[in-house]
Amino acid sequence: MFLNFLTELRVAKIPASLKEHLTLLEALRADVIDFRVEQFYYLSRSCYVKDEGLLDRFDQVFGKVFKGIETIIDTGTAEIPEEWLRKVAELHLTEAEMADIQKLGSWDEIMATLKQRLEEQKGRHEGGNKWIGTGGTSPFGANGYNPEGVRIGQDAGRQGKAIKVWDKREFRNLDATVELGTRNIKVALRRLRRFARDGAADELDMDATVSGTAKKAYLDIVMRPERHNAVKVLLFLDVGGSMDPFIKLCEELFSAARSEFKHLEFFYFHNCPYEALWQDNRRRWTERTPTMDLLHKYPHDYKLIFVGDASMSPYEINYPGGSVEHWNEESGETWLRRMLDVYPAAVWLNPIPEASWGHGQSIQMMKTIMEDRMYPLTLGGLDGAMRELTRAR
Amino acid sequence: MRFEGTAGYVATDDLKVAVNAAATLRRPLLIKGEPGTGKTVLAGEIARSFGAPLIEWNVKSTTKAQQGLYEYDAVSRLRDGQLGDARVRDISNYIRRGKMWEAFTSPALPVLLIDEIDKADIEFPNDLLTELDRMEFDVYETGERVIAAQRPIVIITSNNEKDLPDAFLRRCFFHYIKFPDRSTMEAIVAVHFPDITGQLVREALNIFYDIREVPGMKKKPSTSELLDWLKLLMHEDLPLDVLKSRDTKTLIPPLHGALLKNEQDVMLFEKLAFMSRRGGGQG
Missing domain, CATH: 1.20.1160 (Paired amphipathic helix 2 (pah2 repeat))
Structure with a gap:
């Protein structure tokens, strides 16, 4: 069943x-x-x-x-006798017939005409184009074809609801696949915090040691994970594109969780990371951090999170000199691979909906370089990304 | 035995179905929802409606699954042993029964509430899998097996702070209490304040739902805050015009302390009020 x-x-x-x-x-x-x-x-x-x-x-x-x-189940107690409205055979209209159907006019006119028809009408009627019934082309009644039709009976059943409960889709904004917004930012933050708490060192558990010792009658030392934040994160944000609002959102999200991380550093890039990055967008040309310095400065237990739409010309990724802003001696791919070699834990968060990733060549290239560790910027994606980052390596 | 809501609790149709399914099949019912939508209260109301005793187990971050079954107090046994107490011979003197044991052996069919299960360690729900499934467990120290005489009705609440394991979820019925819509809210208010005037409720609900719509609030007021606020409004006996005249000049509702629990939210409203005053002056 x-x-x-x-x-x-x-x-x-x-x-x-x-x-x-x-x-x-x-x-x-x-x-x-x-x-x-x-x-x-x-x-x-x-x-x-x-x-x-x-x-x-x-x-x-x-x-x-x-x-x-x-x-079938709904017995319907609408004002209009139910037998008129009982479902009849599917309506098969030709193109020409559809074109023939004229809209009656404004809502008020339709309602006024309906009232008039109701008074005139004496019996059940089907398939016509004036009378109230089912399967017809008149704007009144159910299952008919008319763009301005009025629905009567059927769903306006016992409880007077025009829409079925499940058709209301009240839980739409709880869906884990919608992009991050103000409503679900709190949940996202909570997930990040949980991520930040992972991987702490052990400390002595006094209570468990005492009771363990009493139970076993010899000294039984119990350790437990320290309640202490150990996760260190380097965040790379793609700025200066159509995705800026999302990047901003992401930046705020991580800033809000900042106290939970042991270290959190922001760096910005445009489209693809090259030999230099910057930490302040107003001084992006004057105060730049060479990527090489960054690789040497932060130890390999840092976790990398890239946020960007990864949408650019393929040349920007795989050719020296491909960058739209400056002459790069080495390709973006070379730099990205260098970073991934140093930091084994890395993910890419992409604000573009996952369904459209297939359309962008550069997204596919980036995803390959990231070894498939690209996640959409949704609650579900964030979850997956955090899980990937905490995976034991 | 059917749950139809009680005189003091408005249950929506979907909630009734979920509760009845859980009560009939005696499977745990997992309740989630925004804070203040009556998750914890529900268990008490179910108990009242079935005339069953309520056993509450409030979970904290330090709670272990074992504590719900029983605890073996080895430390006091050790102490008694050193003092030469005769009780020390019988280990069952040092077994302390937990809430689940209590529920399993209760003479009348009980309602067991496991409140805020997500507060505990991530392994907590997993540790209770078989116990909740078969409603029996072993006491290792005495070799005794505790079997539930009748399966208790188990209500579990969660605030979504941690994900619960799949295996645990498979064994539960699930219900998400969504924020009550206006008509449900009116019914809830009517249940709590039978003699309130319709006009006051209307005006108050207008303000209440408007406040919930204000973007950027840290803590949205929920049902319990609304009820507190209404109680205050009735107590103070404010003239209705105070509620009505809130168009532009006074955006902050009267007695807002009951609704806005967060300093930042109050500041936000003051700022909004200031802006609308200024905007009003120009236009």
Whole structure:
């Protein structure tokens, strides 16, 4: 039962397993809900989705899989007699017929005409172009084709809701794949903090040592990770492009988490890092840090985070002299590889949505140089990037 | 046995379904949501509606999973041993029962609340997997096996500070309490203040939802803050015009202390009020 639903959920990357599915079936058998489609929606949502970030995706899958079902279940108590509105065969209109349909006019006019028609109408009517019913081309009624049509019956059922619960998509802004914004910046910050706490040294756990010693009757020394921040980060930000607002956001995000890191240094570059970087955008030409100095100054346990759209001409990456701003003796790729050789932990955060990465040649090149460690600037991406950075090497 | 909300708690349809599913199948129910949307209160209301005792286990950053089962107080046994106390012969004298043990052996069907599970160590939920699944555990020191006479109704709340492990999530029902919309909020207010005037609620809710919309707030006021504020408003018996006349001159709502809990937020509102006053003067 509903195996199709489970498959669709899994296709949409909602991690539902057989365990959840069996739970749902068990709940159905135990008569937890009465058989209304909203109740089924709530129950299945509660079973399958364990992360509010996936709720919106679930709503979409539910809408897709159970499309049309509500018309069978919904008995409808709209003002218009239900038999008129019962769904009839699919409407097949030719191009010409579609063109024939004239818009009636403004909303008020449509409502006024509707009222008039209602008074005139005596019986059920189907497929016409004036009377109220289903499958017609009149602007009134359901399932019809008219750009200005008024929906009656169908969804305006028992609870007077025009939109189905799952179609409202109330959880849209909880989705983990939306780009970072003011709403989810707090969550992102929390993830960064967690990242910052990792990898601390051990200290003596006094309480555990005392009770361990009492339990075993010999000296039992217990160590625990020190509550201390050990993560050191070099942040490289691409400035001077269309992605500046996102870069700014990212910069603020890391500044806010600054106290959590042991060290956090900002550097700026344009499009691709070359032989020099700068730390102050107003003095970007006068006070530059040679990249070579940077490689020598910061030890290899620093973690690199690049933020940029990686969208440029391929020459800017792989040819000497390819930079748009100055003459570079060595290609951007050479410099980037040099940095990656020194610092094994590195990621690239890209504000461009992941779906469009395939369209940019330079993005693909950058991704190859980064050995696929490129992540979108979303909560999910940030998570993945932090996980990559903390991975034991 | 069905949960339909109580006289003091407005439950939305989806919440009812989730609670009933968890209570019928006796699987844990994991509740998430913005702070102040009534996650913790829910467990108490479920207990009240089922007439069941509520056992609360408040989790802190130092809490270990083992503490919920039992603790073996080896230190006091060692001390008793040195003093020659006779109790020392029986190890069960030094076993202290935890909240889950209490819930498993409760004579009446209990509601067990594990509050703010995400506060604890990342391994905490994993350590409770089998115990929550089978509702039984062993006491190693005495060789005793504690088995739940009847599976308790388990409510777990989380504030999203840490991700919970997948294996743990698979065993739970999940519900996300979204911020109440206006009509739900009116119902909540009506439940808490039955004799409040409709007009006051309307004006107050207008202000409340406007405040929540202000961008850049550190801490958005939530349901519990709204209820406190309404209580204050009723107590002070302010004339309604004070609430109404907030167009441009006085952006800061009266008695804002109950709504804005953060200095920076109050400053933000003062700044906004100042700007709108200045803007009003020019235009």
